[in-house]
Amino acid sequence: MSSPDAIAAEAPEHRLHPWSWLFVLLQQLRQFVVPLLALLIAGRRDNGPWEYAEYAPLAGVLVLVVVSILQYFTYRYRIGRDGISVRSGLLQRNLRQIPFARIHNVVLHQSVLHRVFNVAEVRLEAAGGQKPEAQMRVLGMDQALELERLVRDRGAAPAAADAETQAAAKPPLLALSTVEVVRLGLVSNRGMIVFAAGFGLVWQVFPEKAVAGLLQEWFRGAMGYAGGLHLGWMAMAAAGLAFATVFVLVLRLLSVVLALVQYHGFRLVEDQRRLTVERGLLARIRTSVAPRRIQAWHIEETLLHRWFGRRALRIDTAVGGQENDPRKLRELAPIARSETCDELLRHLVPQLEWPPQWHALPRRSWWRLFAGSVPWNLLVAAALCWNFGPWGLLVLAWLPWSAYAARRQAGWMGYAVDARQVAVRGGWWSRWWRLAEVDKIQALRLQRTPLDRWLGTASLLMDTAGAGAMSPPLRIRFLPEAEARELQARLGRLLAQRRLRW
Known part of the structure; x- marks a missing residue:
């Protein structure tokens, strides 16, 4: 952690945009709209002490206006050589020191109203936190872009103008046309x-x-x-x-x-060790992340994707924030040609081999996948028979299809492990690939169910930071126990060697 003097040395303080109080007020009104409406309804009752209560909502709005204006006058930030310092508060003064090295993601958000005033909300995010390190509501667009550039360059860019000119001239890694966005919707x-x-x-x-x-x-x-x-x-x-x-x-x-x-106007740009995504028709979102913060890669290909010859490339990042936050960077390519996704992956992670040499799982493992669907089919059939008689047995006609789908899925499942990467693939109707660098694995876990102990098999789970709840796990299933333990020991030695080097 840098000292406050190092961060704030010889740097002037900056204010928010003069219209920032208006956006703070609108945000607070959205939060207090229900209590204000309740006061408005109660105030219309002309009975005794509630005689003047109809003015309570107006008084509440005036209080929010005063609070918003005070926040504008009491919020300051300073950009130093090593980081950013933020001062806020009137009665309780706060000073927050944020080194550039701690900032992992910069988000610029523009709603329709933001675009009218040519301003943006800026969020500086770090790893692991549920809240941003700093949230500036709002800055002028030029001021916000300059702050993003300073964070990207770690505050030390002697040739900033030249770098900015080169970035503007550099073509994007991916740009989606309107036709491609329509295809994404389909x-x-x-x-x-x-x-x-x-x-x-x-x-x-x-x-x-x-x-x-x-x-x-x-x-x-x-x-x-x-x-x-x-x-x-x-x-x-x-x-x-x-x-x-x-x-x-x-x-x-x-x-x-x-x-x-x-996704209108989607652009993926690489500029000085950072990936920046900008998108949106009405509200514009601009967010960036350093490739070294990417923990895992996920490629998805549904049946409709294959009909159009497309795939989607997503990432997990070691950046805090809510899981369902739409401003969080999770998609590098919402839709793109299969070759484009592969080229992006090879360009951004050149040390990895893609596609790798896949190892297939034992084909006899298909019945393990099929067995998981049998109890649910029997349960649904019993419930329907209870209500509709023998017609409920028609549900059992789904079992042959489940067996066929399980065989096809088992034939597609595979894994690849070497000294640099771990990759798994799965699905069949909808296919997916998931891979991560060995250095990004947080934990190794050998999982054995009672059925695994009876059959002598095991599953190896590998945890990475920032994994989404809807993403498939980085897991190798149905391995022979000896093979799974040997693979766990080999990955454990690789992780220990990496940490010794650090």
């Missing part, structure tokens, strides 16, 4: 997120009984209308298929709209 399921969010909002706003009654009334009306037409079972099936087709088309349209809003 292969994704983002429309289902909008549908689920809308349904959840309706369920929360309106009483549950009212929503359930409305759905039942709509269903009965539709069935009554269909019955009045005296349609046969083939016509009913065709009508159901048409309804399902329209529903899927609407979901895909929502997915395309959401993809255009989130």
Whole structure:
């Protein structure tokens, strides 16, 4: 940790943008909108002591305005040789020292209102924390970009102008056209997120009984209308298929709209040891990370991706923040050609071999995957038989397909381990690859279930920092026990050698 004198030596203090109090006020109003509405409703009751309560919301807004203005006048930051110092607070004064070496990610966020005022919210993030090291709400866009450049250059760039000129002239590693973003919407399921969010909002706003009654009334009306037409079972099936087709088309349209809003103008740029991603149609997000902070790489290829000849390249970073924060950098290539994803991986991690020499798992392990789905099929079949009689046994027709899918998945699963990297692959209908440098592995764990002990097998799990909850684990499954233990010991020796060098 650098000393405060080293950080703040011979550096002037800077203020936030003059309009920053307005954005702070809007943020606070979003947080207190429910209490203010409650006071407004209560204030309309003209009874006794509540006679003047209708002015309480106005008083609350005035208090928030004063707090926002005071925050503007009491917030200062200073850029020194080794880091940034931030002063804030009126009665309780705070001084935070942030060395450049501690800042792992710089996020510039622009909503529509930010773009109108040509300002941005700046977040300086470090590894492991749930909150940013500093959150500047807001700076002028030129000021924000200059701060990003200083952090990127570690505060020591004698030829900053030349470097900036070279960066501007340097072509991006990846730029998505509008057609490519539309293709991203077609292969994704983002429309289902909008549908689920809308349904959840309706369920929360309106009483549950009212929503359930409305759905039942709509269903009965539709069935009554269909019955009045005296349609046969083939016509009913065709009508159901048409309804399902329209529903899927609407979901895909929502997915395309959401993809255009989130990924319009997507650009991935490499500039002086940092990767910067900029995207967004209405709200613009600009975030960067150093490649050395990337802990693991994840390639995804669904069936729709393969139809379009595309893949997605994602990363796990050792940077704090909420898991579902949309401003967190997780996608280097939301969609790109398969060759482009491979070239990006080889360019950004040249010390790794990609694609590696894969080792297949024993083909007989397919029944382990199949056995996991059998109890659920039997349980669903029993529940349906209880309600609908023997027709519920039709669910068991899914078992042959499960067995076929398990065989194909077992044939695709594989792993690759050498002195520099660990890689696994899995899936079948939707394929994925996950790899990490050996240096980035945090822990090794040998896992054995009762079935593993009976069959003499084991699974080797490797933990890395920043792994997302929805990402597939870095795990090698169904290995013979002796092979799994030998692999664990070999990786353990490699990790020990790396740490001795450090």
